[in-house]
Amino acid sequence: MLKGYYYINQIILHVGIGLGVYFFKPASKVLFLIVLGICAFSIIKAPPRKRYVYVLSACAYIVGSEVFFRMTSGNFLHEASKYLVVVFLLIGMLIGDGVNKKGYAYIIYLIFLIPGIIVASSSLNYDTNLRTAIAFNLSGPVCLGITALYCYGRKISIKSLQEVLMYALLPIISTTTYLFLYSPTIKDTLSGTQSNFEASGGYGPNQVSTILGLGVFLLAGRLFLQSKALFIKVINIGVLAFMTYRAIVTFSRGGVFVAFLIILAFIITFYFKASSRSRRRIFGSTFVLGIGVILTWFVSSASTYGLIDKRYNNEDALGRTKDDITTGRAGLLTNELNEFFENPFFGVGVGKLKELRLEKEGINAASHNEMSRIIAEHGIFGFVAFLILLLTPLLLRFRNKKNIYFYSFYLFWFLTINHSSMRIAAPAFIYGLCLLNVYYDKPSLHRKQVIKQRKE
Incomplete structure (x- = not known):
């Protein structure tokens, strides 16, 4: 209590x-x-x-x-x-x-980021600040590497x-509160079905949607595992509904889709690990969660005059289907893969992709996909580095299957870096958490002692 x-x-x-x-x-x-x-x-x-x-x-x-x-x-x-x-x-x-000595793979990963820095020192334009370019593009990958080293196999x-x-x-609750105050009436911020900066606190909708989606997942986890008291359950459902609403009305779909998928992964994992009695409670909590999300969607639809429905149907404000459901991300991905094929050994260098995109296409846009960015900028070293990130947690999972959050954490990292790159620290840190060696306290010891005392 x-x-x-x-x-x-x-x-x-x-x-x-x-x-x-x-x-x-x-x-x-x-x-x-x-x-x-x-x-x-x-x-x-x-x-x-x-x-x-x-x-x-x-x-x-x-x-x-x-x-x-x-x-x-x-x-x-x-x-x-x-x-x-x-x-x-x-x-x-x-x-x-x-650190765990068995986590040497992440030391290799960090070392493999160095050649891209060396290439960047000679390939970046003269007027580009090398330190800023490296800090912007490598702060996320380095944060991930250090987090992974610290968390690997840690009990x-x-x-x-x-x-x-x-x-x-x-x-994230503070963020949600601030957003409600910043734009209490969503109808006043609407201008179409594109990502809504005003509904996102004047900041990047993609990043706001991502962090709110993470918050929704964390609340869902508490609802299933830590909401035994009815009052706590009601509080968590209420906060979850408010947070889901603010995530939806950013009009940035990435964070919302990721939240849905990692919650689904968590429920499936929890269900197969639970006893038959606990499974009935899981069904109950899932039903309540589903009803809450559906009601929140209807509120979101009403407050946006149905524009949010069109956004998720890949339509513009007039109901016309858009040509590119990825809002330009597929094109960026293709260009970055082409740069890798043209520079397969050492890549184009850290931060160079943005310059090349501006020179060749006149588009001043940063990468949305960390997977294609790392191999394009780091070449074969980046390709191996990404394989380390992709496979090491799965190999660890074969030896330790107790982390009930594993698949949700892993999917959050993988899906987020493919729509939002590593603009924020969340995917790097959450990736590290899926490497933890989770154990559960055994309450059975106390019960055995009681039974023994009664027999005596």
Whole structure:
């Protein structure tokens, strides 16, 4: 019960944070510094045996708050969240946690990113800032590599993992609160079926949709695993409905589709691991979740005059079917693969794709697909690096099948990098979590002791 009250209090606090930052935007920078201080202090002062939980919780909070700080101009550097995740993990490694020696594949992965930097130093245009180009394009992959090294094979209880996920969820609640205040009436922001910046807090709809989709999944996980009390269940369903609504009305489909697929993967995994008695509860929770999502969709449709239905049917505002359902992503993917075939050994260099696209097609657009970007910019080294990312978690899964979140985490990473690249730290960090060695506390020991005492 105490944990339930703590969770509710944290929700109230983070709703308040969203309110406070909206009415006094400079508070966002102050809040960023406070979060930075609290996270660093908690890691350093953490009990040695539990330090890894504090490290992961601090990183989770930074990941969950990244979009919030970006849209409210709270972070002092655009890639600050990725840098902080790397710093916190390195601190965790250096002051006692270390890394699993069997995770050497991720050291190879990081090493294979170096040739692309060397190529970029000579291939980028003279007026391009090399440091900025490298930081923008490699902060995500490096963040992923360090997270994977830290998490690979690390033992963590399911309760501790759920605590980490809670800290990722809380700042997303602040983001949702801020969005409702920023654009309370969606009808006033409509201009067609394209991605809606006004409904996304004035920030990138793709990134907002992605982080809200992650929040929806985390709430769904709590609904199935941590909502025994009716009051907690009602709170989670309510917050989930509000968050789903804000994700839908960004008009960015990627985050919503990913949320749906990883929730489905979680339910299927949970169902096959559960007892027959628990399966009945799973059906009940799935039914309630489904009804909530359907009602939320109807509200979204009504508040957008049906434009959201046309968006998901790949139609424009007049109901005409659009030629490209991928909104240009397929073309970018094809161009990047062509660059790889033309430069198969060392690639075109980190950050060079954007310049080539501008020179050849007059389009100033960054990649949406991390898979094609890494092989185009890094050549064969990038191809091998991506294979390491793709296969290592699956090989680890053969030896340890206890992480109930595994497939959801893995799919979130893979699907997100294919529609939003690694613009935010979330896919990198969530990828790392699927490498954890999750164990479950066994309550049977206490029952055996009671039975033994009764016999005596």
